[in-house]
Amino acid sequence: MFSPRDMPSPSSIFSAYASMTASIMLLRSMANELIPHPIRGYLFNTFRYLIRPRSPTLTLIIEESTGIARNQVYDAAEAYLSTRVSPENERLKISKSPKEKKLTIRLEKGEKVVDCFNGACFKWRFICAESEKNNPNDHSNTNISVRSEKRSFELSFPKKLKEMVLDCYLPFILEKAKEMKDEERVLKMHTLNTSYCFSGVKWDSINLEHPSTFETLAMEPELKNAVIEDLDRFVKRREFYKRVGRAWKRGYLLYGPPGTGKSSLIAAMANYLKFDIFDLQLGNIVRDSDLRKLLLATANRSILVIEDIDCSVDLPERRHGDGRKQTDVQAHRASDGWMQLTLSGLLNFIDGLWSSCGDERIIIFTTNHKERLDPALLRPGRMDMHIHMSYCSYQGFKLLASNYLETSSEHPLFGEIEGLIEDIQITPAQVAEELMKNEDAEATLEAFVKLLKRKKMEGDVCENYGPQKAEPSKRRKVGCKQKRGVGISKSNIGVTQRRTRRMRRECSF
Ligand SMILES: Nc1ncnc2c1ncn2[C@@H]1O[C@H](COP(=O)(O)OP(=O)(O)OP(=O)(O)O)[C@@H](O)[C@H]1O
Numbered sequence: 001m002f003s004p005r006d007m008p009s010p011s012s013i014f015s016a017y018a019s020m021t022a023s024i025m026l027l028r029s030m031a032n033e034l035i036p037h038p039i040r041g042y043l044f045n046t047f048r049y050l051i052r053p054r055s056p057t058l059t060l061i062i063e064e065s066t067g068i069a070r071n072q073v074y075d076a077a078e079a080y081l082s083t084r085v086s087p088e089n090e091r092l093k094i095s096k097s098p099k100e101k102k103l104t105i106r107l108e109k110g111e112k113v114v115d116c117f118n119g120a121c122f123k124w125r126f127i128c129a130e131s132e133k134n135n136p137n138d139h140s141n142t143n144i145s146v147r148s149e150k151r152s153f154e155l156s157f158p159k160k161l162k163e164m165v166l167d168c169y170l171p172f173i174l175e176k177a178k179e180m181k182d183e184e185r186v187l188k189m190h191t192l193n194t195s196y197c198f199s200g201v202k203w204d205s206i207n208l209e210h211p212s213t214f215e216t217l218a219m220e221p222e223l224k225n226a227v228i229e230d231l232d233r234f235v236k237r238r239e240f241y242k243r244v245g246r247a248w249k250r251g252y253l254l255y256g257p258p259g260t261g262k263s264s265l266i267a268a269m270a271n272y273l274k275f276d277i278f279d280l281q282l283g284n285i286v287r288d289s290d291l292r293k294l295l296l297a298t299a300n301r302s303i304l305v306i307e308d309i310d311c312s313v314d315l316p317e318r319r320h321g322d323g324r325k326q327t328d329v330q331a332h333r334a335s336d337g338w339m340q341l342t343l344s345g346l347l348n349f350i351d352g353l354w355s356s357c358g359d360e361r362i363i364i365f366t367t368n369h370k371e372r373l374d375p376a377l378l379r380p381g382r383m384d385m386h387i388h389m390s391y392c393s394y395q396g397f398k399l400l401a402s403n404y405l406e407t408s409s410e411h412p413l414f415g416e417i418e419g420l421i422e423d424i425q426i427t428p429a430q431v432a433e434e435l436m437k438n439e440d441a442e443a444t445l446e447a448f449v450k451l452l453k454r455k456k457m458e459g460d461v462c463e464n465y466g467p468q469k470a471e472p473s474k475r476r477k478v479g480c481k482q483k484r485g486v487g488i489s490k491s492n493i494g495v496t497q498r499r500t501r502r503m504r505r506e507c508s509f
């Protein structure tokens with residue numbers, strides 16, 4: 001058993017320490033005489049390293065670049081720490097480039113930040129080491145030196161948290177920084193530069209500043225939710241697509257009358273996902289090979305849009321005897337006998353090479369006339385979701401009224417509007433235009449009621465828009481009314497709107 005009597009007395013500790021120091025000094029003087037200087041230095045450093053007390057802290061050095069490539073962890077840490085500055089910080093860098101929406105805050109040399117995550121505290125320090133080197137490219141012997149900065153972050157934490165830092169904390173920072181970048185991202189709209197049409201093809205881009213969002217879009221709430229859920233599912237399913245061996249792409253067909261929000265929905269999708277838009281005007285493309293080049297030049301996380309697919313190009317396989325005019329490019333193509341842009345070329349390329357060359361691709365076709373589309377485009381598996389954009393419903397009107405007139409509560413005229421709007425065809429674009437005419441909500445709504453009454457008096461007939469199976473002429477003959485309905489075709493995702501079903505029942509024979 002250990003008893004206090006066994007404890008060494010302070011005087012014995014002191015004498016042991018004195019004799020150890022004396023022996024070290026003796027060893028040192030012997031070493032000085034016997035061991036050559038460079039070896040002595042090496043031995044002392046090794047000895048000091050071995051007897052140095054072990055620190056319970058681990059420090060990770062996160063350098064700005066790894067050879068040529070930038071270090072993603074550094075960039076993520078830089079962005080993330082800008083949200084973690086505290087009143088303790090004394091010097092911060094601040095900047096804003098023309099394209100950025102907000103001010104950017106960065107730590108200045110030597111500044112420290114303490115960040116807490118999952119109950120643990122992590123110490124960050126920004127290091128910026130400056131150095132001067134002779135310019136290796138300077139052959140003029142002027143000895144002009146080049147100053148360079150080596151930036152890095154030091155992340156210190158208790159050693160026992162190493163696994164947690166590598167598995168959770170750093171991935172969390174990478175994810176957070178990605179979210180911040182997406183938020184800051186200026187979306188681009190890429191369109192074709194037609195001056196390259198015959199010699200080659202090229203995308204030109206401008207900033208996409210379309211303000212349409214799902215909040216401002218008048219759509220049946222169930223349909224809107226179905227679209228949002230579909231997009232959410234799509235972007236989350238990288239592993240799923242890999243597992244089932246499918247290219248990570250999703251196709252949407254938007255169809256309905258002009259002014260029902262097809263283009264607005266595309267912009268809302270782009271703004272929601274933070275995806276760039278590539279607007280492919282098929283009418284300006286001559287050959288499949290040009291099309292391929294253009295498609296291969298599109299980026300990941302983008303939406304490829306082909307508007308008005310039924311009339312944008314005279315694809316050889318397409319049949320339409322409606323006397324539509326050819327564009328100049330199409331006429332040129334036909335006169336030269338090089339009708340080389342084919343629908344099968346387009347579809348095969350989209351399904352095959354294009355989609356397997358990139359990730360997170362969305363493709364959207366729009367049309368005012370679904371019934372004129374080639375069956376190849378409509379066959380199951382081609383477009384994942386068919387979205388019917390149709391006339392404005394009472395729900396749609398309420399959303400537009402609250403956006404345009406900023407009326408939160410229901411106005412007394414809303415009841416009358418509900419009764420009228422159900423029986424006539426008015427597009428969201430027309431409703432929006434009416435609601436913008438006057439700043440006075442009362443006067444605007446009164447004028448709107450008058451317009452609805454006038455339209456009702458004039459009478460509506462089913463137009464050749466939407467999913468009806470009947471021939472337009474037949475529908476017109478029987479005076480079948482088309483109710484507004486914004487729906488997804490039932491063959492696609494099983495979300496069919498009550499309204500659309502009712503409309504189908506009313507319009508088919
Ligand atoms: N569903 C909607 N919700 C909100 N605003 C809409 C909606 N539909 C149309 N609008 C308004 O009408 C304008 C024109 O709509 P948009 O260009 O999206 O229609 P479209 O269906 O693409 O027409 P087109 O078939 O002629 O291309 C939009 O800028 C927007 O202001």
Ligand SMILES: [Mg+2]
Binds near residue numbers: 262263264307366
């Ligand atoms: Mg449009």
